[in-house]
Amino acid sequence: MVSFSKDHLILLLLSQDDGKALSLLQEIYGSELLALAYGMVEIKEEAEDILQEVYLTIWEKRHRLKLTPPIRNYLTKMVINACIDYFRNAHTRKASQTDQSLELQPAITNTNNSNFILLKDMLKKTKAELPPRTRIAFILSRSLNMSYKEIAYTWAYPRKE
Template identity: 30%
Template sequence: MKIKLDKLYEKILLEKLSESDNSSFSVIFRAYYSDLVQFAGTFIQDLDTCEEIVQDTFVYFWESRLSLNIHTSLKSYLLKMVQNRCIDWLRHLKIRDQYNAYADLHMCLIENDAENYILCSELEADLEKALCQLPPEISLAFRLNRYEGLTYHEIADQQNVSVRTIEVRISRALNMLREYLKDYLITILFFLIYYLFLE
């Protein structure tokens, strides 16, 4: 049965939680878990993923219990955390799809002839050179997100900065890389068109 918490009870629970009281955490979990899963479902149409996101949110909530600084209701705070993680998940999904499209193109070029394989190798080498020219904090954020699959929140926690800072850094990285690699992007577009018509 779901528990309903009033503001005073929430305050008491948070005070106990800051003392690492397990029972307080259990009460909060049982009170809000189902609502948070339902809320996550407004972003992501997969129940297992929604439950995983909410569970991860509660894990982070517990791990941050000693430094919590909540200025809204506890439920609003948890809803915001879930919302941010859902947005991160959707961004990561988009990035993964973009990477898969790149990988498919990479294999297409390799399978067709050696000249195209050289093109891919040169592109990867130039991408690495371009990354080395970026400011270190921007290059690192890009690598952690694109190569290691970390979410914006995970990178922000790791680097002790805001999520917005990571968003700005990755956006700047993409803009700079587009400029560095504009000649190759035109070539890739040509090959995409070529193979679409070829098949």
């Protein structure tokens, strides 16, 4: 978990128009946010573009943002929203990216195990059939190891006891 002092430093640097804030954001949260975006869009280049758009939005709105530490949930929500926008706009890009969007995420190991490939295909199809919010919750819980309470907090929903 990131300490509040690092979040305070990021917010201070942003308020002082210091570009080091984005470098620090990338250093602290970059891997986690990229994994989240990649888990949702399943195309590495698109996930990287989404993350760059999130950083650009933060920079452009730095003086209007009223953030307080911890900022992890805010960043997570920004990436989720950017991915949702990506899917909303996908129909306009669909013709040029049909083949690319159907590619499977590269295997973790170079294996020819047909059971592994079959299981991976089944998981991808099942994940794709989930309703959008359920799919996002699944990715958050599996990719970022977030608890249901953390996911609910990210979405600003009260947790059911």
